[in-house]
Amino acid sequence: MADHWTAKLDTYLDGELPADEMRDLDAHLRGCPPCAADVLSRLQTKRAVHSAGLRYRPSPQFRDRVRKSIASKPRRSPIRMWLGATAAVALLLIVGFVTLSVRRGEMRREVFGELADLHVATLASANPVDVISTDRHTVKPWFQGKIPFTFNLPELQGSEFTLVGGRVAYLGQSPGAELIYQLRKHQISVFIFQDRGAVRELGSSARSQKVLSFNMESWNQGGLRYFVIGDASDDDIRQLADMLKKAS
Amino acid sequence: MVYLIQVAEERLTAATFEGLAMPLFDQLYNFAHWLAQDRTEAEDLVQETYVKALKGFSSFQPGTNFRAWIYRILRNTFLTSRTGLKATVALDADDGPELPAGPETPETIFIEHSQHQFLQAAIESLPVHFREVLLLCEVEEMSYQEIAEALSIPIGTVMSRLSRARKALRESLQQKLVRS
Numbered sequence: 001m002a003d004h005w006t007a008k009l010d011t012y013l014d015g016e017l018p019a020d021e022m023r024d025l026d027a028h029l030r031g032c033p034p035c036a037a038d039v040l041s042r043l044q045t046k047r048a049v050h051s052a053g054l055r056y057r058p059s060p061q062f063r064d065r066v067r068k069s070i071a072s073k074p075r076r077s078p079i080r081m082w083l084g085a086t087a088a089v090a091l092l093l094i095v096g097f098v099t100l101s102v103r104r105g106e107m108r109r110e111v112f113g114e115l116a117d118l119h120v121a122t123l124a125s126a127n128p129v130d131v132i133s134t135d136r137h138t139v140k141p142w143f144q145g146k147i148p149f150t151f152n153l154p155e156l157q158g159s160e161f162t163l164v165g166g167r168v169a170y171l172g173q174s175p176g177a178e179l180i181y182q183l184r185k186h187q188i189s190v191f192i193f194q195d196r197g198a199v200r201e202l203g204s205s206a207r208s209q210k211v212l213s214f215n216m217e218s219w220n221q222g223g224l225r226y227f228v229i230g231d232a233s234d235d236d237i238r239q240l241a242d243m244l245k246k247a248s
Numbered sequence: 249m250v251y252l253i254q255v256a257e258e259r260l261t262a263a264t265f266e267g268l269a270m271p272l273f274d275q276l277y278n279f280a281h282w283l284a285q286d287r288t289e290a291e292d293l294v295q296e297t298y299v300k301a302l303k304g305f306s307s308f309q310p311g312t313n314f315r316a317w318i319y320r321i322l323r324n325t326f327l328t329s330r331t332g333l334k335a336t337v338a339l340d341a342d343d344g345p346e347l348p349a350g351p352e353t354p355e356t357i358f359i360e361h362s363q364h365q366f367l368q369a370a371i372e373s374l375p376v377h378f379r380e381v382l383l384l385c386e387v388e389e390m391s392y393q394e395i396a397e398a399l400s401i402p403i404g405t406v407m408s409r410l411s412r413a414r415k416a417l418r419e420s421l422q423q424k425l426v427r428s
Contacts, residue, residue, distance in 0.1 A: 010414060011407065014385060016392050046386055049417070052367040053387030056281035062291050063273055069295065070266055070302045 005032075009039055013046055108202050111171065112211040112218075112227075118169050119189040119214065119229045122178065128187075129165030129180050139166045139179065147175045151192050151224060154247035160184065161240055172198040181230075181240060188230030188240060195225040217241035221248050265305045268314045269298060275388060276322055282383055283326045283376060293329065297322040316390070316397035323380065323399060332376070370420040378413035385410055 005028055011017050012025050029036045122128045131142040136153035143150070146168050156163060162182045169178035169191060176193035193199050202218070202225070209216055215237040217228040226248075228241045276297065281290035301321050308317055326332040371379060384390045384398060395410075396403045 010411060014392070014410075016407075045414075045417075048364075048367055049371070049382065049386040050389070052364050052371065053282070053383050054278060055368055056278045056287075056290065057274060058277040058291070058294070062277075062294075066273070066295055066298050067266070067270060070269070070298050071262060 005035055006038065009035070009042055013039065013042055107198060111198060111202060112209075112216060114171060115189075115191055115216070115227050115229055116212045116214055118171070118178065118191070122167070122180065122189060123187050128167070130167040132165040134163050136163055139163060142166060143168070143177050147177055149192075149194055149224060151177065152247040153179070154243035156243075159239075159243065161188075161243070174199070183230075183232050183236050183240070186230055186232035186236070188228060188232055188237065190240070190244065191227040191229070193225050193227075195220045195223050199225045219245065221245060224248070261305055262302065265302050269301060269318060272315060272318060276318065279319070279380075279383055279388065280322060280326065282371070282379060283323075284329070284331050285372065286331070289329070289331055293322060293326055296325050300325065313394055313397055315388075316394045319384070319388075319390075319398035320400060366421065366424055370417055370424060373420050374413060374416055377409065378416050381406060381409045382413040382417065 005025055008017060008021065008025065012022065017025065029039060131139055133139050133142075136155070140151070140153055143166065153163070160183055164180035164182050164187070166177055166179045169176050171191070171193050174193055174197060176191055179190040179192070181188045181190060211229065214229050214231055215234045217226075217237050217240075219226055219241070226241070226244060228237050228244070230237060232240075273294075277290060277294050280293040280297070281287065284290045284293055297318065301318050304321070308314065371382065374382065381395060381399065384395045385392075390398065392403050392406045392410075395406045399406070401409070
């Protein structure tokens with residue numbers, strides 16, 4: 001056995017010797033039985049270590065776990081996210097708007113119904129007004145100290161409307177003015193309240209509608225809410241409303 | 249548009265990585281288990297290796313040796329683990345002159361009796377820097393160049409360390425033979 005070659009046997013078996021040395025060692029092994037036996041022994045060891053070294057196997061569950069951890073995860077595109085967020089906001093707005101509309105509708109019916117009741121109650125009363133006067137300069141000052149606001153009344157000269165008088169009315173525990181006008185044989189109530197609380201919830205836009213067959217016109221102006229209600233025609237109600245708007 | 253390209257690139261990267269890395273899964277796990285000598289630690293090691301490798305996949309140079317690259321990550325991960333630190337504390341100057349193999353070949357006796365467990369116990373008893381180089385050469389059948397890349401050491405060191413590992417294995421087998 002040549003020590004010169006012995007030191008290179010493992011490298012030879014690993015296939016890492018330079019080509020010329022491989023050729024030379026091949027030639028040497030053919031003529032050196034001890035070295036050939038050594039190579040055989042090392043080769044067996046090599047195979048045994050290879051076999052023994054393949055000892056551990058990962059579980060399928062662990063493999064799946066790792067595979068999932070490195071798999072490309074679908075990421076939601078910002079466009080989709082933006083659309084989703086927009087849709088969610090839109091939905092919320094729609095729901096909010098519908099809820100508000102329903103709530104306002106209910107409140108409007110409630111307030112208008114109450115005003116219609118006040119109007120009917122006034123007409124049915126033996127003393128429909130507390131201040132009887134056709135003079136707006138008498139009626140308006142009468143409210144001083146009785147309600148927490150003041151208002152202007154229109155000049156009726158040249159119109160068919162007549163001021164009958166006024167009284168204090170309450171809507172949602174808030175005091176306000178009720179003015180009675182007459183048009184031909186129709187009694188018309190004009191209610192004026194501060195635009196707050198339940199009244200404010202009615203919204204800002206002018207409304208013209210029928211309540212219990214009464215015609216009604218409503219609007220807010222200068223922090224006050226006006227309601228004109230009566231059994232006169234829609235045009236007559238609107239005409240009185242326009243006169244009040246101009247006076248305010 | 250830029251985003252879509254980025255997403256496509258990410259998916260392509262993940263798919264490419266998976267295609268390269270998953271076929272090596274069993275080998276890496278086996279190697280990790282040999283290093284850590286504990287199933288849970290081996291799983292942690294492999295898991296961390298895959299996560300790190302995917303994260304750093306952009307730094308991998310296409311055309312170079314992916315197997316050596318990911319083994320290097322696994323090995324570095326192991327070295328910084330608690331078990332790895334403990335195992336390498338006693339790392340001696342192993343890169344000295346190559347030692348000649350002894351005339352005895354007791355391993356032959358073990359092989360003839362197919363005593364795998366003796367061989368496995370002998371491999372287990374090797375210091376980690378011998379164990380890893382031996383396993384990469386004999387089990388993973390890596391070239392010296394690949395081993396050098398995986399262990400971040402020169403080829404000369406691979407050769408000397410491998411030679412010493414083989415000698416230590418023979419000695420370990422011999423001791424076990426005497427005890428038995």
